[in-house]
Amino acid sequence: MTDLKSAKESRICDTLARLKQEHLLRQEICLESPADSHVILEGKEYLQFASNNYLGLAGNPRLVEAAGKALARYGVGSCGSRLTTGTQTPHRELERALANFKGTEAAVLFNTGYAANSGIIPALCGKGDVIFSDELNHASIIDGCRLSGAITVVYRHNDMKDLEAKVREFHGGNRMVVSDAVFSMDGDVLRLPEMLDIAEKYGLFSMIDEAHSTGVLGKTGHGILEHFGISKFPDLLMGTLSKALGAEGGYVCCSNIMSDFLRNKCRSYIFSTALPAATAAAAREALAIIESEPKRIEKLQDNIAFFLQELGRHGIRTSTASAIFPIIIGDSQKAVDIGKKLKHEGFLISAIRHPSVPQNAARLRITLMATHARPEISQLANALAKNVRK
Numbered sequence: 001m002t003d004l005k006s007a008k009e010s011r012i013c014d015t016l017a018r019l020k021q022e023h024l025l026r027q028e029i030c031l032e033s034p035a036d037s038h039v040i041l042e043g044k045e046y047l048q049f050a051s052n053n054y055l056g057l058a059g060n061p062r063l064v065e066a067a068g069k070a071l072a073r074y075g076v077g078s079c080g081s082r083l084t085t086g087t088q089t090p091h092r093e094l095e096r097a098l099a100n101f102k103g104t105e106a107a108v109l110f111n112t113g114y115a116a117n118s119g120i121i122p123a124l125c126g127k128g129d130v131i132f133s134d135e136l137n138h139a140s141i142i143d144g145c146r147l148s149g150a151i152t153v154v155y156r157h158n159d160m161k162d163l164e165a166k167v168r169e170f171h172g173g174n175r176m177v178v179s180d181a182v183f184s185m186d187g188d189v190l191r192l193p194e195m196l197d198i199a200e201k202y203g204l205f206s207m208i209d210e211a212h213s214t215g216v217l218g219k220t221g222h223g224i225l226e227h228f229g230i231s232k233f234p235d236l237l238m239g240t241l242s243k244a245l246g247a248e249g250g251y252v253c254c255s256n257i258m259s260d261f262l263r264n265k266c267r268s269y270i271f272s273t274a275l276p277a278a279t280a281a282a283a284r285e286a287l288a289i290i291e292s293e294p295k296r297i298e299k300l301q302d303n304i305a306f307f308l309q310e311l312g313r314h315g316i317r318t319s320t321a322s323a324i325f326p327i328i329i330g331d332s333q334k335a336v337d338i339g340k341k342l343k344h345e346g347f348l349i350s351a352i353r354h355p356s357v358p359q360n361a362a363r364l365r366i367t368l369m370a371t372h373a374r375p376e377i378s379q380l381a382n383a384l385a386k387n388v389r390k
């Protein structure tokens with residue numbers, strides 16, 4: 001018994017030791033404040049450039065009030081899956097608001113973006129089907145592909161020629177193309193118009209993940225379709241409520257038929273308790289704020305342009321089309337060390353390592369928020385110039 005236990009434990013310990021040796025062991029930090037541009041960590045205040053709370057809505061009083069009202073009215077837990085007893089009025093209202101926001105017939109709410117991707121993809125594709133997936137797609141898409149049992153054909157990052165060549169080569173029952181709209185570790189934008197043309201030409205289902213584009217891209221923050229000014233829709237416009245919308249949950253905007261299908265076929269939708277009504281109410285308030293306060297999106301976009309200019313002034317290389325700025329360092333340990341130095345100077349930023357990014361592509365992943373002030377952005381650019389060797 002004890003031998004067995006130690007053998008099991010030693011395998012776990014070996015894995016941990018290997019991660020540590022490769023500078024890939026990760027530990028969480030614990031914030032003592034809302035996820036805003038200024039956060040408290042270990043009793044000390046930091047300027048944060050690491051949150052996905054792009055519009056600064058997570059601690060917004062209107063969201064807190066909406067959540068509080070729903071909390072008082074509906075209680076804490078929904079205590080049922082959506083198809084049994086978990087659906088409450090705020091879930092319905094949020095789905096309607098999401099469909100209106102994106103301009104689709106319907107929307108389906110999931111508990112997280114992860115649950116959406118890992119549920120939707122296997123609902124649409126299975127054995128004998130083919131999924132075409134960008135090589136830099138988010139892990140939740142990769143896991144959805146794996147769960148599906150379909151053949152997954154990975155195409156070169158944002159390379160529509162490679163996608164089309166592979167679509168011509170691989171045949172099957174249902175075929176689907178899936179991509180991040182903004183790539184989460186690189187900040188670049190999907191070539192959506194070309195992707196949709198290919199999907200139409202070859203009869204593929206098309207799915208995009210707007211986790212980092214909703215509330216960020218487009219003049220009024222409606223996302224990638226507004227960014228390109230196109231009116232053609234992918235079949236599935238998936239996203240998360242946990243980033244620019246400051247709440248929690250995943251969603252997909254789609255046709256009524258697709259919505260009926262997904263509610264009946266997505267295991268992550270069927271076999272999981274619905275989100276708390278309070279969370280749904282907060283997310284709906286966030287959509288209302290985006291619609292009524294376009295200045296927030298303007299401020300975020302202004303901050304992005306300003307930071308690019310500041311980095312350029314210091315000769316620091318990066319490129320982005322979103323609120324995500326990757327500063328590629330390469331070596332994992334080096335990236336972590338720079339992160340620590342910046343923390344020492346009062347900046348909280350993320351050093352991202354394998355497996356979130358490819359081996360030897362460790363990076364600082366800096367994210368901007370609408371609530372950052374210009375002088376704070378300049379301070380960060382100065383600190384980076386000092387700590388990142390060009």
Ligand SMILES: *Cc1c(COP(=O)(O)O)cnc(C)c1O
Nearest residue numbers: 112113114138140184211240242
């Ligand atoms: C964060 C993220 C998800 C997961 O969304 P959660 O709501 O955090 O589970 C999915 N896709 C992309 C591209 C993401 O960045």
